[in-house]
Amino acid sequence: MDNQKIKAIIEALVFASPEPLTIKKITDILSERESVVKEAIFGLQNDLILRGIELVYVAGGWRLQTRPEFSEWIKRLKPTKKIKLTKPSLITLSIIAYKQPVTKQEVEVVRGVNSDGPIEHLMNLGLVEIAGQKKAPGNPYLYRTTKKFLSLLGLGDIGALPRIVTLYSSEVTE
Amino acid sequence: MHVHQPTFVGPVTELLDLSKKNGVDILKIRLSEITSDYLAGQQNINEIGQFLVIVSALCFLKSQRLLFEETESFEEEATFFQDIEDYKLHKEASLWFSDKLEFSDNIFFNIPAVDDEQEKEIEVSLSNLILHVTEIFLSKEEKGEIIIDEMRVSEKIEEIIKRLAEIKRISFINLIANLRDRIELVVTFLALLEMVRSELIRAVQYKPFAPIWIIRR
Numbered sequence: 001m002d003n004q005k006i007k008a009i010i011e012a013l014v015f016a017s018p019e020p021l022t023i024k025k026i027t028d029i030l031s032e033r034e035s036v037v038k039e040a041i042f043g044l045q046n047d048l049i050l051r052g053i054e055l056v057y058v059a060g061g062w063r064l065q066t067r068p069e070f071s072e073w074i075k076r077l078k079p080t081k082k083i084k085l086t087k088p089s090l091i092t093l094s095i096i097a098y099k100q101p102v103t104k105q106e107v108e109v110v111r112g113v114n115s116d117g118p119i120e121h122l123m124n125l126g127l128v129e130i131a132g133q134k135k136a137p138g139n140p141y142l143y144r145t146t147k148k149f150l151s152l153l154g155l156g157d158i159g160a161l162p163r164i165v166t167l168y169s170s171e172v173t174e
Numbered sequence: 175m176h177v178h179q180p181t182f183v184g185p186v187t188e189l190l191d192l193s194k195k196n197g198v199d200i201l202k203i204r205l206s207e208i209t210s211d212y213l214a215g216q217q218n219i220n221e222i223g224q225f226l227v228i229v230s231a232l233c234f235l236k237s238q239r240l241l242f243e244e245t246e247s248f249e250e251e252a253t254f255f256q257d258i259e260d261y262k263l264h265k266e267a268s269l270w271f272s273d274k275l276e277f278s279d280n281i282f283f284n285i286p287a288v289d290d291e292q293e294k295e296i297e298v299s300l301s302n303l304i305l306h307v308t309e310i311f312l313s314k315e316e317k318g319e320i321i322i323d324e325m326r327v328s329e330k331i332e333e334i335i336k337r338l339a340e341i342k343r344i345s346f347i348n349l350i351a352n353l354r355d356r357i358e359l360v361v362t363f364l365a366l367l368e369m370v371r372s373e374l375i376r377a378v379q380y381k382p383f384a385p386i387w388i389i390r391r
Contacts, residue, residue, distance in 0.1 A: 065281050085272070091264050094271055098267070110260045130351065
């Protein structure tokens with residue numbers, strides 16, 4: 001199959017997929033080598049440079065999304081549901097994201113207060129989920145962030161989170 | 175907040191930093207004056223928490239200095255300050271998460287299938303609910319001393335209603351995630367059954383074998 005056709009198929013697949021499409025899934029569907037698929041993806045990204053949509057790597061897969069600079073027009077088309085978190089929920093999310101998998105008790109040691117509410121809220125929003133139980137007295141539940149969390153924040157994987165010390169230092173020096 | 179003491183004048187955060195590094199002799203700082211000054215002034219609701227954390231850290235530091243020789247190493251003290259540092263780091267990091275979430279509002283993409291599925295609710299059968307609870311019941315090992323704790327189903331119902339008052343739904347696993355023991359699990363389960371019977375809540379799944387959600391009616 002020539003490269004142009006592979007690019008067109010990948011574009012169609014990613015467009016039709018309800019969630020970010022992994023390289024493995026694409027290679028399985030196309031029966032092509034991973035290197036060929038990767039090359040086509042980078043080519044497709046390049047083709048979309050001047051377009052209203054872009055191809056990005058989020059939550060372990062590839063997704064077609066609108067470019068942020070056009071959001072103003074899209075918001076005129078349809079209203080958006082913004083996720084707004086309170087300070088306690090944001091700090092809880094940060095602790096879970098950086099320390100995952102983590103128990104509620106471990107979150108509370110850092111926050112110094114009961115964290116039932118924020119964890120519950122984050123779970124209801126689908127940003128945090130139960131990852132299993134810790135082999136410790138009482139077998140407490142372990143919490144981790146979800147794919148939706150990565151998808152919403154536009155992160156390829158959890159390793160794409162900025163180093164926490166870097167974040168703090170930059171704030172201090174400002 | 176600014177501190178005015180004979181040996182230190184400046185922000186309270188700086189006082190804590192210097193005290194930790196022995197740049198200021200904490201024993202010569204009168205903490206009661208700091209808190210009295212703070213209470214006498216106008217308090218900002220957003221800063222009260224931070225002030226409490228800093229002052230409690232100063233209290234801890236001073237008590238350690240009063241009780242032990244300065245040269246001793248205090249593992250507990252190190253852990254305490256590590257926790258405070260950790261909290262400060264995550265407080266700063268939370269701003270990054272806030273910005274990212276704000277920015278996510280500007281990006282549009284195919285809505286995940288989960289949202290479609292959420293419209294198709296499957297009512298959870300009683301037997302399925304019992305199966306779930308049995309699994310969890312068996313995983314909660316009872317060890318050590320048995321404490322007789324009188325817990326009423328009606329109180330549990332009130333507690334669940336309170337939790338569901340602010341949010342429309344809660345996952346079943348989250349509802350029972352932090353229960354103390356088997357007794358509380360049984361009481362919670364009885365409360366849920368009563369609530370389903372009284373039509374206060376519904377137990378649903380969005381697809382077979384998916385997590386169970388408790389939704390208030």
